[in-house]
Amino acid sequence: xxTFDRFxxxxxxxxxxxxDVSTPMAVVNxxxxxxxxxxxxxxxxxxxxxxxLMFGGSLHIPDYDEPLQLAGGExxxxxxxxxxxxxxxxxxxxxETAFWLESDRMLSLAFSQKSLAVQQKVVCEExxxxxxxxxxxxxxxxxxxxxxxVHPYRWMTIxxxxxxxxxxRLQQVKDFxxxxxxxxxxxxxxxxxxxxxxxxxxxxxxxxxIPSGTRYQRKLPVEPTQTAPRYKMIQxxxxxxxxxxxxxxxxxxxxxxxxxxxxxxxxxxxxxxRLHQQLVKEQKLFVHIDCYHFGSSDPGLVAIEGKLxxxxxxxxxxxxxxxxxxxxxxxxxxxxxxxxVKNKTxxxxxxxxxxxxxxxxxxxxxxxxxxxxxxxxxxxxxxxVTTAQVAAVSNELFRPENQNTLYYYANPSA
Amino acid sequence: MIxxxxxxPIVDAVHYQLELKPYAHHQLDNGxxxxxxxxxxxxVLQIEWxxxxxxxxxxxxxxAATTNYLLRAGTTTHTAYELDEKIDYVGxxxxxxxxNEQAGITLHCLNKHIDVLLPLIREVLTESVFxxxxxxxYQQNMKQRLSVNLRKSxxxxxxxxxxxxxxxxxxxxxxxxxxxxxxLTREALLAFYxxxxxxxxxxxxxxxxxxxxxxxxxxxYFGDLPIDVPSLPTYLLQPVEQKKYSIQNxxxxxxxxxxxxxxxxxxHHPDFLPALVLNTVFGGFFGSRLMSNIREEKGYTYGIHSYxxxxxQTSAWMISTEAGKDVCEATIREIYAEMNRLxxxxxxxxELNLVRNYMMGGLLGDLDGPFQLIARWKNLILNGLPPAHxxxxxxxxxxxxxxxxxxxxxxxxxxADFYELVVV
Numbered sequence: 001x002x003t004f005d006r007f008x009x010x011x012x013x014x015x016x017x018x019x020d021v022s023t024p025m026a027v028v029n030x031x032x033x034x035x036x037x038x039x040x041x042x043x044x045x046x047x048x049x050x051x052x053l054m055f056g057g058s059l060h061i062p063d064y065d066e067p068l069q070l071a072g073g074e075x076x077x078x079x080x081x082x083x084x085x086x087x088x089x090x091x092x093x094x095x096e097t098a099f100w101l102e103s104d105r106m107l108s109l110a111f112s113q114k115s116l117a118v119q120q121k122v123v124c125e126e127x128x129x130x131x132x133x134x135x136x137x138x139x140x141x142x143x144x145x146x147x148x149x150v151h152p153y154r155w156m157t158i159x160x161x162x163x164x165x166x167x168x169r170l171q172q173v174k175d176f177x178x179x180x181x182x183x184x185x186x187x188x189x190x191x192x193x194x195x196x197x198x199x200x201x202x203x204x205x206x207x208x209x210i211p212s213g214t215r216y217q218r219k220l221p222v223e224p225t226q227t228a229p230r231y232k233m234i235q236x237x238x239x240x241x242x243x244x245x246x247x248x249x250x251x252x253x254x255x256x257x258x259x260x261x262x263x264x265x266x267x268x269x270x271x272x273x274r275l276h277q278q279l280v281k282e283q284k285l286f287v288h289i290d291c292y293h294f295g296s297s298d299p300g301l302v303a304i305e306g307k308l309x310x311x312x313x314x315x316x317x318x319x320x321x322x323x324x325x326x327x328x329x330x331x332x333x334x335x336x337x338x339x340x341v342k343n344k345t346x347x348x349x350x351x352x353x354x355x356x357x358x359x360x361x362x363x364x365x366x367x368x369x370x371x372x373x374x375x376x377x378x379x380x381x382x383x384x385v386t387t388a389q390v391a392a393v394s395n396e397l398f399r400p401e402n403q404n405t406l407y408y409y410a411n412p413s414a
Numbered sequence: 415m416i417x418x419x420x421x422x423p424i425v426d427a428v429h430y431q432l433e434l435k436p437y438a439h440h441q442l443d444n445g446x447x448x449x450x451x452x453x454x455x456x457x458v459l460q461i462e463w464x465x466x467x468x469x470x471x472x473x474x475x476x477x478a479a480t481t482n483y484l485l486r487a488g489t490t491t492h493t494a495y496e497l498d499e500k501i502d503y504v505g506x507x508x509x510x511x512x513x514n515e516q517a518g519i520t521l522h523c524l525n526k527h528i529d530v531l532l533p534l535i536r537e538v539l540t541e542s543v544f545x546x547x548x549x550x551x552y553q554q555n556m557k558q559r560l561s562v563n564l565r566k567s568x569x570x571x572x573x574x575x576x577x578x579x580x581x582x583x584x585x586x587x588x589x590x591x592x593x594x595x596x597x598l599t600r601e602a603l604l605a606f607y608x609x610x611x612x613x614x615x616x617x618x619x620x621x622x623x624x625x626x627x628x629x630x631x632x633x634x635y636f637g638d639l640p641i642d643v644p645s646l647p648t649y650l651l652q653p654v655e656q657k658k659y660s661i662q663n664x665x666x667x668x669x670x671x672x673x674x675x676x677x678x679x680x681x682h683h684p685d686f687l688p689a690l691v692l693n694t695v696f697g698g699f700f701g702s703r704l705m706s707n708i709r710e711e712k713g714y715t716y717g718i719h720s721y722x723x724x725x726x727q728t729s730a731w732m733i734s735t736e737a738g739k740d741v742c743e744a745t746i747r748e749i750y751a752e753m754n755r756l757x758x759x760x761x762x763x764x765e766l767n768l769v770r771n772y773m774m775g776g777l778l779g780d781l782d783g784p785f786q787l788i789a790r791w792k793n794l795i796l797n798g799l800p801p802a803h804x805x806x807x808x809x810x811x812x813x814x815x816x817x818x819x820x821x822x823x824x825x826x827x828x829x830a831d832f833y834e835l836v837v838v
Binding site: 020022023024025059060061065066067069070071072073074089090091093094096097099100103104107117118119120121122123124125126128129132133134135136205206209237238239240270271272273277280281284287288307309310336339340343344345346347348350351353354355356 | 524
């Protein structure tokens with residue numbers, strides 16, 4: 001049970017406080033309700049590029065990192081297709097330093113041309129390091145654009161191409177900031193060795209005076225229901241063939257979300273899971289095979305992806321996978337199998353909750369979804385899932401017309 | 415109106431009185447040492463069985479790592495699948511790890527499942543059978559994984575730089591090849607298992623919210639195992655002569671993996687602790703000289719880091735980055751320029767003070783939680799360092815001065831001593 005207090009400043013900033021006096025540290029987590037899904041299709045990768053610019057100096061503070069390091073703190077940030085999250089960990093004695101830094105960059109950035117120019121290069125190198133210079137680095141770029149036709153999940157957080165990042169202009173940076181980086185579009189979580197009254201006073205002092213901004217109304221195109229299977233074939237100079245399939249699933253708040261999550265754990269993700277056991281160990285068709293889902297705010301994807309053992313044909317591997325899915329659809333999992341993935345989930349949550357930082361970002365995320373208190377209801381929701389629900393989800397999910405397949409062929413001369 | 419230009423007052427982290435929470439020390443009936451940290455709010459446990467069974471003990475490449483990996487591949491009473499199923503059923507994690515001197519397994523679980531798990535772990539450590547078909551599958555899949563990894567320039571660079579520094583015959587420098595996987599036999603694994611696990615030597619590192627009867631249970635399941643300490647073979651360091659390398663690995667590559675490294679003594683050397691501070695200034699954190707210049711000023715890379723390798727017998731000082739193909743040369747030039755600057759100019763007091771505070775704040779954060787605490791103790795114990803080493807570390811962070819660091823830079827930042835490798 002994660003306890004917290006919650007209040008809202010008059011400018012609309014939502015503040016959550018989670019006290020844990022067993023640590024000497026404090027965590028300050030600021031979540032902004034903007035991600036890659038909010039980007040213009042011709043300017044993808046912008047939300048993430050922008051995250052880098054948040055470290056390039058703010059209105060009154062030329063350097064973000066130095067004062068924080070001086071206060072014994074560390075920070076980082078990440079951007080997803082749904083949100084952007086910034087976090088600081090520092091000795092609790094120096095909590096106010098984090099308020100000073102975070103509030104100034106919520107007030108306004110310095111908008112330095114030089115910072116933009118350098119971070120464009122840095123992000124291009126990040127793009128190359130993770131997606132261009134790695135074998136199979138472009139699998140998800142292909143799969144996203146196959147599975148989504150209109151929804152902005154059709155591009156990766158890093159962006160669709162280097163050119164989009166290179167083309168960003170300072171005026172666009174300013175517009176993006178004042179549209180999304182405002183108190184009414186943000187959630188502040190303060191956790192660790194802190195107290196509510198102290199946090200309230202600091203929040204009023206540093207964040208209170210920032211103009212509220214306008215609440216961003218998200219109007220994203222809704223992905224139409226897929227009505228026929230889709231296929232794509234790629235040749236690349238990689239050593240092994242890869243098969244990747246996805247199916248459209250519910251959104252994060254959908255009624256079948258927890259059953260879907262448990263279903264992916266039955267199929268993949270552990271040594272005793274079905275696909276690993278059958279296709280890697282028994283039939284020896286795949287070097288590895290994984291099953292997971294995106295858990296995104298808008299309707300996401302369940303994915304199965306694996307590299308084929310050299311010499312195994314794509315057709316044979318695909319057919320064997322299909323047989324596994326057919327078997328899963330035709331017979332509900334046993335109570336024991338369901339119990340196993342529930343136990344695994346319980347254990348994963350317990351380990352995750354050990355870190356104050358992780359508790360803080362979870363609180364922010366559930367608050368973004370609608371209510372931080374839902375964090376404490378998750379275990380109960382998993383416990384309530386039945387084998388019949390898992391069977392129903394698998395039959396709904398693994399329909400041929402809901403399926404996208406990427407055949408990624410190894411070809412030394414491609 | 416608040417003055418937003420003015421930084422709020424801070425408590426200098428450098429003044430913190432940091433203490434490393436002591437462990438409880440016990441011995442099982444067979445003399446096995448148990449180190450325990452009882453802390454944390456969640457009902458979880460981490461238990462590590464750490465054997466003298468690392469790469470250094472093998473006489474054939476990959477035997478130690480493969481024996482360790484296949485510990486879950488079946489016992490006299492359970493198949494691999496049955497073991498996996500039992501472990502997964504209670505949501506536990508049983509991870510294997512093979513390092514240079516040590517190898518073993520680590521259990522993470524909810525306390526309520528410990529009674530199911532301890533007998534299983536005992537079984538794995540005493541009755542593994544290494545079935546032929548599991549070995550064959552492992553060989554096949556590992557060779558294929560290797561073929562994928564060899565397409566990654568950073569993976570290739572990581573292997574080669576270690577081989578240059580220590581020699582390909584040294585445990586710190588040797589690496590795998592398809593033929594080394596082919597040469598593995600079940601008999602060799604069984605022999606290694608028999609000597610280094612069944613009749614070997616292990617230590618137990620335990621952390622979490624410790625149940626009162628845990629020690630008694632550990633003694634019940636592991637206190638009767640035979641212990642016979644193997645002696646650590648000595649290896650000659652055989653660094654290669656040639657210092658500069660440029661390797662073409664992927665004709666379509668858009669980045670180069672850069673590794674620049676020199677030998678450095680281990681943690682017992684008096685220069686080691688001051689070098690940790692110098693390294694932090696140089697390339698050890700986001701505000702470091704390398705990061706500020708090469709990422710934040712020039713945008714040549716997504717990240718650049720320097721570090722001292724965490725090795726027990728001897729170490730090395732390493733600089734590692736991935737940079738755009740066309741700026742690799744410029745990146746290397748800047749790395750040496752930053753070394754040169756540390757040799758020629760004392761570090762300004764302001765910068766040094768920031769680094770001291772940053773390191774102390776990081777240390778405070780690192781001591782947070784049972785798993786972090788036991789990790790720090792383990793590092794001291796495995797390196798044969800006394801508890802006072804922790805305080806010496808803090809003393810050094812607080813007191814090492816700019817002049818000492820400059821002398822240290824002059825001693826170690828001589829470009830001629832460094833291996834230099836670019837893999838594109």
